[in-house]
Amino acid sequence: MMRITNGMMMNNTKTNINGNKVSVDRLNTQMSTQKKLTKPSDNALIAIRSLRLNATLSAINQYYENNIPDAQSWMEVTETALTNMKDIVTGAYRLSVNGATDTLTEDDRNTILTQLKSLSSQLYAEADSDYAGRTVFSGYKTNETVTFNKALEASDAKYSIEEKHTYEQIEEAKYYADKAEVPTAAEVDSYASGGVTDTPDSPEEISLYRVRLAYDSQDTINLVEYNFPVETTSTRDDGTVTGNLSVSTKMSTVEVDDGAGGTKMEDVNEQTLTWRSINLGTAFTYYSTEMGGLDHVELQDDRDYKLSFSLDASGKLNVEYDSVVLTKTVKNNGTTQSYANADGEEVFRVITNTDGSYAIRDSSNNRITVNGNSNSSVITDVQGNSLASAANSVVISNYDGKQLVEANFAGTTTTSTSGAVVNGSLATIITSDKAADIENKLSVETMTAAAFEKYLSDCADDPDGMEDAYKDKMIYLADSGEVILGTNLAQNMTSERAGFAFDYDKNGFRSGEVRPEMYYNCVNKTDPANPIVYTNFDEDDGWIYQNIDYQVSANQTLNVNTQIRNVINSDCYRDMEEMTMAVQNAIDAHSSVAEINKMLASSAYDDPKMQEYLKACLNNAQKQAAYADDYMQKKFSSQISRFEKYLSDINLAITDSGSRGERLNLTKNRMANQQTTFTELQSSNDDAEMSDITIDYTSAYTAYQASLQAAGKISDMSLLDYI
């Protein structure tokens, strides 16, 4: 039997008491903190799960307590503004109905004018609504208001704006030649004294096709892109007319297809063959002839020598320079044919595909691009390695250097009709990316307001002559921000469903005008050193949405903002402006009539000559007033449908915003549930179960008491006490 000493017993008792104390302490801490763990190492599993739950809960709290309420407030502001806009446009709609149907008194007109002005300014004030200092309708540009609302800033602003239009925006507009004016006393005197023998011309209404741009008072205006057919006949020295070329231009590239409206110039991947900056030395014009082959393009140099490439139906690649035909027969479909230089080295090969398309590759089957210059051309592969230096070789590659049409004159000397040796100096192709080039072809005229008045006056005098003279022309009216299209042009465009883009500079805006960056691709040049480029449309003319997305749950983002472009058409502003102008014109015309009447009645103009002159003026003024009334009525009546459209846009925006608000509410409920769930989970993970703890604590405490009692007993007595 083991010898037990009192010391051992005391020692064991000590250990046991301590053990009991540890568990009492642990349970006591659990009871007072209500947590299972006092430190992570108590239970790594629970501790780490707690961390995970914490992270999730903190994310949910962020969504539920910050992002969602924030998004809701944002959308409330948006919806309020949208509802207000709806009311305003409804008001404008009612006004246009009134203006279109009723016979108006002067008072009516004045009232309409006042109302129109106030509605117009209110509409855009609503567009400037902000949530906590951030404009809600301006996309990512929340620090900018939608309109210029500071007069100084507006008048200093300098922009270059690009605007796109389609044939649908071509409208018939009425202009007035020889507007009637209240004659001055001097004019009346002059007529009476025989100084002037004619009475003023009577006003005439001229009807023209126009496209209205978003802003008036422009500085410069250019047409930068169009896709309607332009007659570009080109005549060679010998008088041959070389036909049509259909050209579609973009800012930096020129796309060519055949002019016959038929086959397109395509590369083997059926991509429209596009080129840019193919520089062969000198100035260039290009055109295409009536097409015979599948692929055909012609170039013409500054001496009008023509270089053409074509692959005909029989599989021949024809290269023609100034009537000298160099034909390389491309063997029939599915074959590859090599072309060697004078040294017998393969320079390039033509691969014909079964579908009739072809590719020209170098001897390693790499695609080839060639830089031509005036004296020689170097054929290089895509890596830029020179394949052969071949004088008189020309290659056309597409604009990203991938595909080509190529011809090699190596070893061939062609002579021009004039007998000169034509080695190189073939042609220069310059992309017509300059607005001027296009305008030259289009025959565009820029007119000041005065010039336009003169033009209108001429039209009144010789309607048919002027119409004929301008039938294919385009007139830029920078002052009023309009483009007038000749009848022919307008009809062609409509029939061709054409579209075009303009680019104009505008220095200085009116307070209340919409900032161009809200609607258009534009450049803010206010600070010339730091122009800011705004891109609102992608390459395919698609609107780039600037969606402000709030993270409202772990895997859901919600677009909270509505952009002004999707609420109000930019035309709305100018519509209201033109309506205001129409009313103003009517008011002015009527006051002219009244004033002339007053002059007639005045004793100062008793003289019969004077009376005669004034009566003529009165006639004119009355005619003018009748026109103005009619114009205003028509204008207002045409606005009815437009405002209906604007209203439906706003309603759509309200519905859209509302449905997103609904979604947000659903998410909010879900987040509320999740918050509860995770709080419960966290609590069940972290928090101590009180009833369990209490029971454990009681038993631990009892054990502790018992161990103390035992210790007391043990240390109480030993045999020594009995001696």
Added chain:
Amino acid sequence: MSTFFGLSIAESGLRVYHAAANTTANNISNVNTKGYSKQVLNTSSSAAIRSYTSWGTISTGVTADSVTQLRSQFYDNKYRAYTGYQSEFETKNEYMLQIENYFRDDSTVRGFGSIYDTMFSSLDSLSTSPADTTVRNQFISDAQNFCSFFNTVASSLESLQQDVNEQINSTVSQVNSIAQKISILNSQINSVEISGSYANELRDERALLVDELSKYVATETKETEVVNSNYPDMYTGATNFEIKINGQLLVDGDRFRQLNCVARDYRVNQSDTRGLYDVYWADNGENFNPTSLSNSGNLKALFELRDGNNEEAFSGTVKSISGTAVTVVKPTLTDENSMTMPQNGTISIGSKNYSYSGFDMYNDLEGNAQYVFYIDSDPNGLSSTAGKTAALGSDIDYKGIPYYQAQMNEFVRAFAKSFNEIEQEGVDLYGNPMGAFFVAESVTGSEIDFYDEPATYFESSGSNYYQLTAGNIRIAKASRDDPSVFSTAMLEKYQNGIDDEEMTNRLLTLQKDTVMYRGSSGQQFLQYIMSDVTIDTEESQLLSNNYYTIANTVANQRTSVSGVDEDEEALDLLKFQNAYSLCSKVISVMTEMYDKLINQTGV
């Protein structure tokens, strides 16, 4: 046979039981003396006298032979082994609880998890309102908290390392002092025992010192009897007491050795504090190597805590030497984020140490990483080191302070890099290109913004993420001073409007979707560290408890042999009292007998 012989027998009994009672009294009075072993009086019956009578010999009473102590060498050894383990794990537990506390994150202490999540919540708010300076400020201040968390933990770990280091120093002094004391005791014991008696108290004192020593280091003792070399069978009474710690001789009889703490003048790990001690033997300068597998005790624990790198020290093979540049291939660390080597320090090549002033890393033609170390000491002997192993510090299989420092460094580097790389693609509110948002503060207080870092070539002195540590991560001053200097948009997007959220959305993915640390996201960083800490803490707690229990059991067993039991002593006391009384009775009886014989017999 003397007539009065009986008196002499009784007298021997009186003397012996008096001595026995004294021994018992000594036992009782030392019942609570630490290290005291129960002493017993060994008695034997005195040699008998031949009486040449028919009944043979006459017994002569009792003799007290010696006072010896009850002590079991077996239990002593066992006790010391387990005390060593217990104190090792107790020390680890004590420090692990502190480390655990630094990483604590719960309802009472805002730790990494809450700080990290708060920072990303602010970033999330920022993504809904990128241009709002107030929200920006909130985020930047939360990001500063993030940096402060790492700075604080890093400096706590650093001072903890310093504490451990100081404890190492004092522990080594303790060991030295114990060695000295024991050697003195050895000679005292011998001088007592050579005369044939037992130096019980001195032995108790020595055993107690050895017990204490075994808490610090693994201790083995060996006591051999000293024999006369001329007469090998002759017992001299002297013993030779030998102590080995960590397998190395500490005390040999009256000779003892001393350990020296030598402060390093270099760092082994990048984030080490200066002046860490290495322990060498004072006499021959050999390394004490406290972290060897066979060692135990608190010194080992302290070293593992202070230097433990989870066996992730840098090592590689020397490929070539060119002047003082040593090319090392097949390195164990190839990622600048996980580099733990100090910018300059000591590298061991073969078995020699060389100090280096810097290193480069780049990929060779096959894409394998290789290092070049620039040795600045005398390159003699370097040329023949090709093919040898080059190492920095040693692999220590414990997740100690350097491990947590390295993990934090790795995390902040990966995080800062991912964050900055996104930031640097954008522009701030003024439209200026954004620099690094998280920067490293150099020792001179300037900002290192990681700009010049070449993609293919790593230089230890370069402006790279290697310079960034948990201790020096800061928010760029420009952003701290002006919340507008923080990028939330790319240049082209910025031009399209300040509230573009693409950048912030990308930054938000860093929270839990971007893999950046140990194959997982930033959010899991704490979980990893936490599981490292808690598992080690739990383990040290468990082992410390287990060894405590075992040591306690052994202690009980030891007490069972050598402890003083009051009941037993009381019984002994009664026993000896009885015997003494009886002896006294014998004398009385004898006296009466002599009285009868002398005064009454035949009178």
